[in-house]
Structure formats: C-alpha cells, structure tokens
Amino acid sequence: MAITLSKKESNKVRVTSNDSTPDFLLSKIVAGSTKLTVVETNDGGDEDLTLDVDQTSIDHDLLLNFIPNEHIDHTAVTLIAGDGLVGGGDISVNRTFDVAINPEASVTAAPTDEVLIADASDSFNIKKVTVQSIADLGGGGGSGIFAQLSSSVDQEPTVTTPVVITYNTQDDIAGMTHSTTVNPGEITIDTAGKYFMLPQPQVGKSSGGSSQALNMFLQVDRGSGFVDEPNSNIIVSVSDNTATDVIVLGITIVLDAGDKVRLMQRVTSTSVGLGLKFTALEVGPPTIPATPSIICTMFSIGA
Template structure:
C-alpha cells in the first residue's frame, strides 16, 4: 500500500507589504510521496490520491520593527476557498519576539484538490510575517514546516457525531 505524505518547508523570510491575504511559499520538499509540490507553484500542494488527510502547518513568526503589538493570521485554503474555522493568530509584541503557532485540520480531499496556507498581517511595514532563522552549529529553523499524511482512503461518505457525540450519522457524499 502506498502511503501519501509530505513534509515541505520554506527557507525564506516572508513579510507581506499588504493587509490582503497572501499565500505562503514553500521552497523545499524534505519528504514527499503521492502528493505534488513544485518550485513552479511554490504555494500549491496538490492532492493526487483521494482520501482523508491530516494537515499541519507550523509557521515561525516574528517582526522587524514597530512599537505596538501586531497580529499575523494563518489559515488553510482548499481550491481557492477558505476552509471554515481554520484561522490561527499570533500576536508579536516586541521586535525580538518569535513564536511558532500550529494550524491543523483533518478532512477529506479529492484527487486534484489544491491546498494553500494563507497569511495576513494586521499592519504592513513592520516586517510582520514568517522568518527562517539560521544559528551556527544547528539546523535551520524553517519559516514554515508543512506536514500532511493520508489516514484513510476515500469513501462515498463519512460518520458524523451528533447529540454531543453520543450518536453517529452516516453522511453520503
């Protein structure tokens, strides 16, 4: 059985100069099988085999300037549509603050679906965004680590818990 998985990173600092949503670019495939990602479309992760996947995006956030706390939001997009309830926020208070926040989902994807990690900053011009950190004698701290793996082959439906998880209902797709 082929196992579909990917671990994709970015070695790039990405600091949006707009408050509009921007895709996060990833420039290095550490490990990948059964999922497509290329330098021609560095923000796109393409599903090749339908199924249910676990998706985890962990950006390394920071800023370069500014005196007031600044927010950076991240969320997931599927086929150019925002995935509901997928936004996470980091607030950076000082210029030397760094943080890693985790964004994750588990959901069905069809062959051909495209996944993107999106980012938006509260205020442009302060260097808010993601950053790769290089330290002597240690491995790179990527500006984002994106991981996903398939946990179930595609079916024509799925179970949904109802009544506070006490009952299950089969949903046809």
C-alpha cells in the same frame, strides 16, 4: 358396443372395439402429459380407460423435432483450473476447485492492485478492493502518501490582504504533487481520502512598538477555484521585536484526487517587518539546524 383389452406382446396392450364405426376408438383417445386416456359412453354409463406410457420403449432419436448431438459425452469435457486454482477434471463426476497461491510468482503490491474480499456489509458477497484501501484501514500507516515542505526565506507580506505562503524546499514527498517554482504554495492531491495537515510557521516582527496580529488559514480548490476552508484560521499577536513564536494549525480534511490546498497569511501592518521568519544554521559548537520560516507536514490518514 364393447371395448376389449388384450395382451398383444410384451409391454404392449391392444385396445379393440366391436363398434363398426370407422376410427371410432381413435376418436376417443385423449392425449395427456404422460398418459393416453380412452373415453367411451354407452347405455351402461361412462367408461374411462387409462393407458400408461412405457417410456423405456420410446426411442427419442426418432421423435419429431429431435435435435441430434444435444447430449454430450461427459468424459470428453474437461474443466481446467486457471491461475491461483487447483482441481478440475472431466464432468462425469462433481469437481472441486481450491485456491492455491503458493505456486504463483511473488511481487511487490502497488496501491492500485486489486484483492478479492467477502464483503461483511453485503451478506459476504465476493467483491474486490485495492491494496491502497486496505493500507488505509490502518489509519494511514504505510500508505506512502505524505509530504514535508519548508521555506528557507522570510515571508513578510507587503499588503494587508491575504497572501499565499510558499515552500522552496521539499524535505520529503510521495503520493502528492508540489513544485518549488510553479505555484510553490500549492499542494495537489493525487489520491482521494482523509488527510491531516500540520503547518508550523515561525512568526515575528522587526520593528514598531505596538502589538500586531498575523492570521493563517487554509484554502481549498475543489475544481472551481480556491475558497476559504471554514474554521481553519488561527491568529497570533506579536509585540516583541526580537522574539519569534511558532504557532501550530492542525487540520483534518477529506479531499478528492485533483484537489489543491494552500495556506494563506494576513498581517495587520506592513511597516514593522511582520511575517514568517527564517533563522539560518548556527555553527557550533553546538551546531543548531536552520529554522525554516514554515514547516508543513501533510499525510493520508485513510480512505
């Protein structure tokens, strides 16, 4: 048996055999990924014949399972730049988009506004942060979260157990919540972060010959009731019945939104007028401002 190859017409090959067996040659064609292989065995040994497929002659529209409209006209599809971007065009060529902020309207940023950043701690992947968190990186400057509260009355405990120090004046406050009538000793945190608190009470007593002591310390309510803040106590001993002493307590503390803070005082005697003392305005000349029984300053120092 012999297999004959002959040129039938341009770019095509005719494969014939002189074997009389029906469909003999057809049964010898083996399909490959990009080729057709004809394998025939005779007395002279195995003969392999490879036919290259001319893909330029294939009409894919006529192939089995062809899906029409799968290919698109690249000039009919347009990429459009959105807010803050310029560029775009049809997809017949590569297109570039650039950030362009100048055409956009200018606004005053709010603390919860968001900004895109390249996160250096995460392979510079694009993420978002709030304007408030950027302001906090500056150590709290300009963060707009602060309070200065004071009291214009004496606060002399009538018990020797700790009592709440209160404020009846809001000298200035922003980004925190305080009431001069409902729980006036409590400050509620609106934004989570690190805070610095600086209370300055004016301590004195009005009678008695022996030295007495006053403690002041911080309590925090993180959702389960007020508890003493560790290592926040200061103590002052008072022996003079006419002098006053201003003591200072500086506290740095991390707080969550909704947390509450308050200051407590505790005296060793209730019979000598021991406590926080208010001094009224002195009319001059010279005029001396009133001295609150306590001034408390508190502000954000970072996220």
